[in-house]
Amino acid sequence: MTLNYGRRGLVLALPDDLGIHLIEKKTMPVLADPKAALENALTEPFAANSLQKEAKSQNTACILICDITRPVPNGLILEPVIKELIRAGMEPGNITVLVATGLHRPNLDDELRELIGNDWVLNTVKVQNHYAKKDEDHVFLGMSQSGGKILLDRRFVEADLKIVTGLVEPHFMAGYSGGRKVIVPGICHKNTIGHIHTATFLENPKAANCILKGNPLHEEQLDIVARLGKVLCVNVVIDEKRRPCFFSYGEIRESHLKAVKYIRAYTEIPLTKKYRTVITSGAGYPLDSTYYQTVKGMVGAMDALAPGGRMFIASACSEGIGSDDFIDAQRRLVQMGPEAFLASLLPKARADIDEWQTEMQVKAMRAGGIYLFTEGLGDQDHELTGVNRVMDLSAEVSAWVNEIEDREVVVIPEGPYVIPRPAAACGVS
Missing domain, CATH: 3.40.50.11440 (LarA, N-terminal domain)
Structure with a gap:
């Protein structure tokens, strides 16, 4: 199974006995001309x-x-x-x-x-x-x-x-x-x-x-x-x-x-339940060139994640974290913690540049643990993400499902381009 990742994709080697629920678009009719x-x-x-x-x-x-x-x-x-x-x-x-x-x-x-x-x-x-x-x-x-x-x-x-x-x-x-x-x-x-x-x-x-x-x-x-x-x-x-x-x-x-x-x-995929293990992506190039844009993949998948679950996300981040303004917002998130960071935003009449992306990350963090695999961030940059680091995605997923003894896994290869939603909400604006 391949996740959208950078320009080349990322192959996942998962145990054969997993119950994989693949969330992807139905086949779309491509225009002949x-x-x-x-x-x-x-x-x-x-x-x-x-x-x-x-x-x-x-x-x-x-x-x-x-x-x-x-x-x-x-x-x-x-x-x-x-x-x-x-x-x-x-x-x-x-x-x-x-x-x-x-x-x-x-x-x-x-x-x-x-x-x-x-x-x-x-x-x-x-x-x-x-x-x-x-x-x-x-x-x-x-x-x-x-x-x-x-x-x-x-x-x-x-x-x-x-x-x-x-x-x-x-x-x-x-x-x-x-x-x-x-x-x-x-x-x-x-x-x-x-x-x-x-x-x-x-x-x-x-x-x-x-x-x-x-x-x-x-x-x-x-x-x-x-x-x-x-x-x-x-x-x-x-x-x-x-x-x-x-x-x-x-x-x-x-x-x-x-x-x-x-x-x-x-793009709206109906779900009747939530899962303790969700694997998604930052959508591949060009969207996953920065960690800033990777947040979209986190938010897109969060409705599939059960309380106490883990979301694993792969994103190339080939251009690093993002803007200096976003880096500043991420630094505040790490220093203050999610709740205090959000509380600091509520009174503002005008948001600081790019801090809204950090605010959206907090939404995903409230849904469960976030685990990031990337080859584009060094140690210092990764500390600014505020999420957990994954060095071997396949191995981390395998260890997690063994720990929780729940082998049902959701995989969303396209990341934020496909959205799992409660079945009753699909097709409704």
Whole structure:
């Protein structure tokens, strides 16, 4: 059995007598001709006109894409979208592809070429990164429904035609990624991002994987996006081998909901009981490049873990822990302990950068013991994770099941891309 791990995967050698409950997507129908399917989607929109018609008489366009942490097939998506704009009469020099980094680092040079995946795009239009800490790059659009300042990247706000591209998959805070999330937090100012990541939002039980209805973060995102007027969106769903299975294009909210409706049947896996042993992953490259992103795998699997159980997670962490801000939050977690750390967050009107990821880790730690296998962290870095270290994953799992005399094991090879949920909750927003 192989877990998604880095670029190569990680083979597990488990005892033959284990009762393994494999949690993975049902086989997804892969598009025979993804390019043709995308081009067809651009002419059959949800709650919008065809892309070419929307682009008529528009002078400028800004197209948002996710950063390098998401395996979006940009090399496939961007060229047909841009060519539709050019056919409508738009000058290539008036088209900007903007990397919606949120507070992640910019994607530059070879990494940018890998992200875009298409030299024609790089040579035809402007490709730039969002910088959340640059005050001058942002426009104030008023106060959100929760009282936060709305500051968004002016390149998107001021474009005549606003287009978002995104990968739709479960998200541990916003319910599902894609659509509105590429804008909020993708191109928000750091203060806006800090506001929507406070404990006021994230400690709400509906700020969780696969939940949209009543999710305060999702509702705040929709409120902010509504201030922009018309926004178009191209969403994609991919299978476990990252092959395109579904495209939706149209008005941002409606096209996103269509993609969510499609993917629910594959990514929400009903469970009728919890287990004392859960094995999962950080999803493999590019998501598991940092420990910061590994937290998503922990949270994604926690509903499968029985009280007193152990969650084993494998993540390459090839780029280390994450940002300096996240390292600071992890240091506070280790020094204060989970309960005191969480208590320190509750009064805040604006979260410190990246401490929300540590807050989400605390949720997983409340579910049971967390045991991390990685080859990417040294001793000092591993101390900052606040979780237990595993040197040989197969051996540790074998020793644990022998200790508890319970040989039923849950394995989730794709990590946070597949979510075990109570059976009654599956398919319900």
